[in-house]
Amino acid sequence: MDFAYSPAENLFREELRDWLSDHLVGEFRRYPGVGGPSDDSHWEIREEWERELAADQWLSISWPQQYGGRGGTLNQEIISYLEFAEARAPYWVGVQGRDLFGPTLLHFGTDAQKARFLPPIARVEKFWSQGFSEPEAGSDIASLRSRAVLDGDEWVVNGQKIWNTFGMHADWIYVLCRTDPSSERHRGISMLMVERDQPGVDVRPIRTLAGTHEFCEVFLTDARTPADHVIGSVGGAWQVMMGTLGQERALTTLPMILSFRHEVDAAIETARRRRTSDDPVVRQQLARAYSGMEIIRWTNYRMLTSLMRNGQLGPESSVAKLMWAEWHRNMGELAMRLEGIASEIIGPSYDLESSQLSALNARAETIYGGSSEVQRNIVGERALGLPK
Numbered sequence: 010m011d012f013a014y015s016p017a018e019n020l021f022r023e024e025l026r027d028w029l030s031d032h033l034v035g036e037f038r039r040y041p042g043v044g045g046p047s048d049d050s051h052w053e054i055r056e057e058w059e060r061e062l063a064a065d066q067w068l069s070i071s072w073p074q075q076y077g078g079r080g081g082t083l084n085q086e087i088i089s090y091l092e093f094a095e096a097r098a099p100y101w102v103g104v105q106g107r108d109l110f111g112p113t114l115l116h117f118g119t120d121a122q123k124a125r126f127l128p129p130i131a132r133v134e135k136f137w138s139q140g141f142s143e144p145e146a147g148s149d150i151a152s153l154r155s156r157a158v159l160d161g162d163e164w165v166v167n168g169q170k171i172w173n174t175f176g177m178h179a180d181w182i183y184v185l186c187r188t189d190p191s192s193e194r195h196r197g198i199s200m201l202m203v204e205r206d207q208p209g210v211d212v213r214p215i216r217t218l219a220g221t222h223e224f225c226e227v228f229l230t231d232a233r234t235p236a237d238h239v240i241g242s243v244g245g246a247w248q249v250m251m252g253t254l255g256q257e258r259a260l261t262t263l264p265m266i267l268s269f270r271h272e273v274d275a276a277i278e279t280a281r282r283r284r285t286s287d288d289p290v291v292r293q294q295l296a297r298a299y300s301g302m303e304i305i306r307w308t309n310y311r312m313l314t315s316l317m318r319n320g321q322l323g324p325e326s327s328v329a330k331l332m333w334a335e336w337h338r339n340m341g342e343l344a345m346r347l348e349g350i351a352s353e354i355i356g357p358s359y360d361l362e363s364s365q366l367s368a369l370n371a372r373a374e375t376i377y378g379g380s381s382e383v384q385r386n387i388v389g390e391r392a393l394g395l396p397k
């Protein structure tokens with residue numbers, strides 16, 4: 010790993026810091042680090058913040074300029090994530106489009122698809138959601154049952170999707186469905202872009218533990234989309250989907266991971282306030298949380314180094330995902346324990362303290378982007394060469 014920034018990168022960082030000190034003020038300051046990849050709280054203010062970033066091209070940094078990006082480097086993109094986390098900026102809402110769908114389309118889409126769909130994402134005008142999982146197909150996505158058939162120059166899509174993050178806010182869904190009825194398992198599946206605003210698409214919110222409606226179930230009943238709205242080849246979605254999931258394990262959650270330090274600091278502060286910071290058991294738990302957080306940071310740097318060198322991720326992204334998701338779940342429990350009995354009280358309007366929100370949302374993190382068990386399988390089989 011090379012931690013030294015080049016002069017150009019230093020300049021970029023200084024410029025961003027100056028911009029943040031001018032713009033991360035007033036109302037935006039009231040939401041430090043608020044939100045997350047599966048937390049849609051305070052959506053409007055976060056969207057406003059994101060538009061402000063986009064207007065001065067501080068988002069989509071590594072995307073080509075012709076598609077609405079800044080035309081910068083991956084390093085600059087990562088530096089921006091570090092700076093947003095450091096400055097405690099609100100977490101962005103366009104994560105599904107910009108950090109998951111966008112890079113997938115950049116890699117696998119046609120020029121025409123990129124020119125049409127990427128600029129509105131970069132300008133924070135259009136939102137996307139991911140329609141992969143189904144009630145009977147999560148970890149084992151190859152068992153999905155949604156189908157699409159060509160009818161003239163349109164696909165007709167039928168099926169049910171679930172756990173569709175930020176589905177209520179999405180204008181478009183990228184859907185995995187079987188387009189070759191005679192195919193089995195991971196063959197014959199296509200990724201289609203389906204516009205949400207049509208009679209055949211019914212998006213229904215699901216209430217989460219944290220009291221929000223961040224994800225939805227989606228019913229597709231004769232939903233229609235043009236024949237050329239396929240990403241990659243017809244029947245060849247498997248490789249495309251792997252690209253999306255690799256992205257989900259790598260950069261999407263990075264700003265949140267880099268903010269973990271603030272949660273450790275807050276826990277130490279709670280222990281001091283509640284006069285438990287001299288308790289040797291509490292001290293040991295805090296020390297373990299702190300060292301875990303540092304190990305996660307270095308593991309992520311190692312993963313990013315590999316990404317920069319090889320342009321793609323290997324099983325190290327699974328190691329990183331496994332570590333941060335399990336650490337964060339334990340951190341949430343520790344923060345609640347340190348608060349004592351008060352941590353169990355929720356007000357009548359279901360308003361949650363940030364530690365409560367974080368602890369509840371962390372339960373989802375060992376599931377989305379591939380569950381911990383699935384990550385262990387990947388590490389065991391692909392990194393260590395163990396038998397299935």
Ligand SMILES: Cc1cc2nc3c(=O)[nH]c(=O)nc-3n(C[C@H](O)[C@H](O)[C@H](O)COP(=O)(O)OP(=O)(O)OC[C@H]3O[C@@H](n4cnc5c(N)ncnc54)[C@H](O)[C@@H]3O)c2cc1C
Nearest residue numbers: 047139140141142147148172173174373376377378380382
């Ligand atoms: C907050 C959140 C947001 C999400 N957002 C989206 C989204 O936007 N779009 C989308 O398409 N999906 C989304 N998902 C769905 C997510 O991808 C699935 O929940 C995940 O893939 C697990 O699938 P499942 O829930 O069907 O559980 P299952 O696959 O049924 O797993 C049940 C249990 O079995 C274990 N298990 C499964 N297979 C194996 C195996 N081979 N070896 C060992 N153990 C195994 C799992 O680890 C788990 O503990 C989201 C999920 C959450 C929690």
